[in-house]
Amino acid sequence: MNSRFTSLYVTGGLFMLLFLIGSLQFDHFGSTRVLANLFTDNAFLAITAIGMTFVIISGGIDLSVGAVIALTGVACGVLIGEAGLHPLVVFPLVLIGGGLFGATMGALIHYYKLQPFIVTLAGMFLARGLATILSDKSVPIDHSFYDAVADFGTFLPGDAWVGASTLILALVVAGAVVLAHYSRLGGYIYALGGNAQSARLMGVPVARTTISIYAISGFLSALAGIVYSFYTFSGYSLAAVGMELDAIAAVVIGGTLLTGGSGYVIGTLIGVLIMGIIQTYISFDGTLNSWWTKIVIGLLLFAFIAMQRLLTARGNRGMAHA
Template sequence: MTTVISPPESPAGSPAPRASRGFTFPTRFLPVIATIALFIAMFGVGSFRYEGFSSPQTLLSVLVDNSHLIVLAVGMTFVILTGGIDLSVGSVVALSTMIAAETLRAGWAAPLVIVTVLLTGSVLGLLMGLVIHYFEIQPFIVTLAGMFLARGLCYVISLESIPIKNETFTSFASGTIEIGDYFITPSVIVALVVLVIAAVVLHMTRFGRTVYAVGGSEQSALLMGLAVARTKVGVYVISGFCSALAGLLFSIYTLSGYNLGAVGMELDAIAAVVIGGTLLTGGSGLVLGSAVGVLVLGLIQSFISFDGTLSSWWTKITIGVLLLVFVLIQRLFTRRTT
């Protein structure tokens, strides 16, 4: 047994012990508030520097361009909350676009295509989850295999990119939803619905609470009699499903299946989750934070396109720097509490 039962900390002097119920609220939301503050600050600086940046459409465009990434980050949040990691998501996105494009070209009906894609992603996630849990192999290496597998399958489907001409998909792609003078796309609605469902699942169901418990301490969760196996496998199924859904949104966004697409998207998703305040050791974080993290990444891109003189590579450098800052803050935060 490695778990040590420490005596309760002396209440005198120690500020707000973590276990006490009344005080958990602020600490839990603190990282997300920090991310939201960063977002608002970036938006403020952008509005100050560039003409037209302050328009609400800038924000909505960020949502439109990154709806697939939000879905991806939501799935990734589940995995990271249990202390795992999923490197396969980018490749699964590419695989989903390929399956969608190829089956549509073969004349399948759109609903059937959507079900097939979602099922493929979920099954891939299920397989990875089963291997991770039952053979006790590190998530890193299993999902690395999943990444290779999905990318390889892309090339099995086709060596070239395939355009999507299906009417359901194209109408979904060109469809807009007007909000006053501004607009969003149906993809944004899908992403927001996924976000809300994920938040409800995480905070209002037994499964969600078990996700946090497993991330906090798998050993303790097991001793408490929680369904650790089901939860650990479940988060990879969710991540696989979200990747497939993100793949569908991405295929609608680009209207093609491209086997070299979405390379490195898993890094964007992980970065968004970290910037959103989720601890990589698991057990702490909110899906809302991950969504705001995606918006921060999107806003960096808006900055660069608005500026015009900045080169595209500044996106990567900025994401790296933000990642570093948030990891350092996390480090300070966890050091203080432990």
């Protein structure tokens, strides 16, 4: 077994274990339908968390993602619902806007040597504030395109609905894997998280890489905002409050080191699914308070951080002996 993938195996194993427990306990839990719904319901979180994965691998953090989702939603609501623009005109605009928003934060972090935590915290307040100014009420989106998107998709065996959200997520995952492992930028991102100083000395274009990382995260947050609006048919400035923390949790449960330098997109996807399946379990149970989701995720986070600590310590010992 390749030790680099240990945390990935643990995450994958945990998901299967949870799925198995649920299936044994409840009828209809172990079905393709439940699985498909996991993807549909969590697509926006997964898309955001994948952007977050790159940020964390590079050694940074992006707290603005939840607010960007809300801002994107409200912008879509105002532009489509109120101004009556066609979604296909609005989407490119908000996606570019999200990318630029992230790029600006990346540039501030790099050129002014600021902490990503503080810069993206500021970005979070800014985006949330802008969303509220655009509209402090939920803006309904009523457009034929949205109806078409909702109908787009196909049933797989077992009444499993694979819709637009899931397909977009699949595209994002594929793109992210290619970016991480088959592009130079991907290598640079891992390099930056490994040791920024060394990376610079090895000729990694640090400025370009940092800006790209936060631009990717901003772009994917905006995309998640669009997918979220497919889900809610509205834009609301208080949507996705605290979602940046869910995304970070998913990334960590997915096996990415918070200190940077190591992690996998697939791990993050499974991390999101684990969080989703806990929620599904609790709703199947029906008697448990939904806050149990948070408690279980909290415990899982502790367990995973402890595990990472152990794995890193073992890695270092291996180095000393080699």
